[in-house]
Amino acid sequence: MVKPFWRIGAGMERSKVNPTKTDGLTWYKDLGHHAFGEFSMAMIQANNVMEDQCQIESGPLTFNNPAVQGTFVGVYDGHGGPEASRFIADNIFPNLKKFASEDMEISEQVIRKAFAETDEDFLIAVKKQWRSNPQMASVGSCCLAGVICNGLVYIANAGDSRAVLGRSERGGMRAVQLSVEHNANLESARQELWSMHPNDPNILVMKHRMWRVKGVIQVTRSIGDAYLKRAEFNREPLLPKFRLPEHFTTPILSADPSVMVTRLRPEDEFMILASDGLWENISSQEAVDIVHNSPRQGIARRLLKAALKEAARKREMRYSDLKEILPGVRRHFHDDITVIVVYLKPQMVKTNGWASPLSVRGGYPMHSS
Amino acid sequence: MAMKKANKLTQKAMIKQILKRCSSLGKKQSNVYSEDENGHPYDVPKGHFVVYVGENRVRYVVPISFLTRPEFQVLLQQAEEEFGFDHDMGLTIPCEEVVFRSLTSMLR
Numbered sequence: 001m002v003k004p005f006w007r008i009g010a011g012m013e014r015s016k017v018n019p020t021k022t023d024g025l026t027w028y029k030d031l032g033h034h035a036f037g038e039f040s041m042a043m044i045q046a047n048n049v050m051e052d053q054c055q056i057e058s059g060p061l062t063f064n065n066p067a068v069q070g071t072f073v074g075v076y077d078g079h080g081g082p083e084a085s086r087f088i089a090d091n092i093f094p095n096l097k098k099f100a101s102e103d104m105e106i107s108e109q110v111i112r113k114a115f116a117e118t119d120e121d122f123l124i125a126v127k128k129q130w131r132s133n134p135q136m137a138s139v140g141s142c143c144l145a146g147v148i149c150n151g152l153v154y155i156a157n158a159g160d161s162r163a164v165l166g167r168s169e170r171g172g173m174r175a176v177q178l179s180v181e182h183n184a185n186l187e188s189a190r191q192e193l194w195s196m197h198p199n200d201p202n203i204l205v206m207k208h209r210m211w212r213v214k215g216v217i218q219v220t221r222s223i224g225d226a227y228l229k230r231a232e233f234n235r236e237p238l239l240p241k242f243r244l245p246e247h248f249t250t251p252i253l254s255a256d257p258s259v260m261v262t263r264l265r266p267e268d269e270f271m272i273l274a275s276d277g278l279w280e281n282i283s284s285q286e287a288v289d290i291v292h293n294s295p296r297q298g299i300a301r302r303l304l305k306a307a308l309k310e311a312a313r314k315r316e317m318r319y320s321d322l323k324e325i326l327p328g329v330r331r332h333f334h335d336d337i338t339v340i341v342v343y344l345k346p347q348m349v350k351t352n353g354w355a356s357p358l359s360v361r362g363g364y365p366m367h368s369s
Numbered sequence: 370m371a372m373k374k375a376n377k378l379t380q381k382a383m384i385k386q387i388l389k390r391c392s393s394l395g396k397k398q399s400n401v402y403s404e405d406e407n408g409h410p411y412d413v414p415k416g417h418f419v420v421y422v423g424e425n426r427v428r429y430v431v432p433i434s435f436l437t438r439p440e441f442q443v444l445l446q447q448a449e450e451e452f453g454f455d456h457d458m459g460l461t462i463p464c465e466e467v468v469f470r471s472l473t474s475m476l477r
Contacts, residue, residue: 208452315460316410317418321433329436332445332460 020360025327027362030298034058034071034358036148037345042300043338043362044277044308048328051078051141052275052336052363053085057093059357061149062101070106070149072096075161075338076363077142077275079217084122084141084224089361092118092145106149108259111156115143119223119255126226126233137233138242140217140225143257144179146273148344151264153271155179156257158221160276164284166291168267173292175284178271180258182221184211189220197250213252214244221254228252264344271342272303277335281307281314291341300339307337338363421459423466428459431473438476444469 020029020041028042035058043052057072072093078085096114100106126136142159155163160183165176182189190204190211197203205215212218217225226233227242229251234244272287282290287303294302305319311334312322322333413419417430435441444462451463462469 208455209457210453210455314458315418316413316430317433318409318413318415321416321418325433325436329442329445331454332448335454 020362024323025330026301026304028298028301029360029362030301031296032056032358032360034342035069036071037343038296039073039343040296040298040300040341041339041360041362042304044304044334044336045327046277046330046334046336048331049082050327050336050363051082051085052076052277052338053078053082053089053141053361054338054340054363055089055093055359055361056340056342057359061097061106061147062104063097064101065104068100068105068149070147071342073146073148073271073273073340073342075142075144075273075275075340076223077144077159077161077277077336077338079140079142079219079222080225081135081139083136084139084222085363087122087125088118088141088143088223089363091121092143095121096145096147106147106154108154108156108261111145111147111154111259112256115145115156115158115223115255115257118143122224123226123229126224130233131237134237135239135242137226137238140219140222140228140253142219142275143223143255144273144275145257146178146271146342148264148342153178153262153264153344154259155262156259158182158223158255158257159219161274162276162279162284163271163273164288165262165268166270166272166288167265168269168292173269173288175288177284178260178262180260182219182258183276184213184218184220193220197252200248202246203252216242216244217253219253221256221258223255225253229255268344270344272339273342274303274339275335275337277337278303278307278339280335281310296341296343299341303339303341304337307339308334419459421461422464422469423462425466426459426461427466429469429473435473435476440472440476444472 025045030040032039034056039056041054043054053076055074059069060066061070062068074092076085076088092114095117099110099113103110129136142161144161144163145156146163147154155178157179160181162181163178165178166173167176184190184204193203204211204213207215213220227238231248270291272291290303290306291299308322309319312319315333325333413430417432420429420431422429444464447464448462452461
């Protein structure tokens with residue numbers, strides 16, 4: 001049987017009831033309101049255990065200054081298990097608020113500190129259970145976080161999820177990429193790794209036309225993946241397949257995000273944030289065109305469907321048949337997919353809106369271990 | 370009942386042994402097929418999908434009911450170990466055709 005994998009506003013004392021729905025392996029929130037407009041979320045599970053997590057938090061972004069209002073959006077694409085992505089969903093927003101409270105504002109630095117703290121705390125948790133649960137050292141997650149505040153949008157990314165802006169132009173809507181991706185199959189990510197590890201000829205290994213860091217992983221930045229960050233985890237009792245043959249001193253993967261700050265313009269209509277499961281099936285421009293040409297209600301689910309239709313086409317089968325495949329084997333047809341569409345109300349861009357606080361979270365299993 | 374279980378076990382062991390002899394794949398062959406107006410390939414009936422098998426990546430149309438069979442799941446596991454989940458074109462099974470055929474004939 002299909003296991004539900006969501007919960008609402010987990011642990012958020014200020015959250016109001018915000019109905020979300022499930023339909024088989026799909027979880028969705030067709031339309032909701034954040035501080036500056038509307039949003040739509042959808043996720044689909046392909047792995048045995050849902051490894052993606054996501055959240056929207058809207059309202060105060062500090063604990064002590066109610067004037068700092070905004071919307072926080074997170075997409076966390078876990079690998080090796082769901083623990084790291086769940087940990088991020090539990091901790092990164094409180095961490096962000098903590099540092100924003102110290103600085104009395106949102107800034108690039110505040111967001112970087114929230115990433116660093118979340119990674120640090122996860123590695124501490126890994127160390128604590130090293131004896132009882134050593135495979136936690138091989139669990140990690142991509143982390144894409146967006147903050148809309150004071151007419152600016154901050155996009156911080158560690159991993160290969162992507163954020164795209166829909167900007168209206170004469171003749172249509174243009175996709176403007178807001179995130180920098182870290183995947184070994186991108187030239188920029190490879191150059192970065194080679195320059196950071198000049199003395200390691202095996203830092204990147206090509207296997208079946210795909211580049212992998214140390215031959216084991218495609219993403220070059222992440223939260224978690226302790227075994228690629230600290231040599232102390234590169235030993236027994238970690239399973240041999242995760243252990244690297246040679247000792248290392250510099251961390252191989254970094255949790256430091258690439259951050260892009262963009263001033264929102266009146267012609268900026270919406271943002272799409274999604275895990276790579278979406279982008280391996282539809283392009284940024286295709287996604288932007290779909291959002292531009294469709295009603296807002298259920299737009300995230302519409303993008304999900306477009307990606308699944310393409311996944312079915314690649315496997316030379318019908319979409320209706322793909323929909324019936326159970327999690328686990330389903331991973332051979334597509335990845336876990338998370339899509340969040342955030343509409344940017346143009347008239348709200350200049351001043352902070354004061355919508356009621358909101359907290360929606362997707363991807364949490366009801367029976368978590 | 371006990372007899373059945375024992376048979377199942379030896380069968381599984383046999384499959385594993387055969388799979389060990391399967392070779393890695395060389396160059397790939399692209400999948401050229403035609404679609405109808407709904408984007409469905411002409412030769413793939415409802416309830417079926419396509420895999421590419423063996424060194425020459427020979428195209429096979431198989432029922433999706435295979436996906437629930439442990440014997441077929443062993444093949445998928447092989448594919449995952451060999452390629453991960455990234456297949457440029459079509460799901461590729463790294464297994465000799467003759468093995469694939471005898472295995473799938475048991476499933477039908």
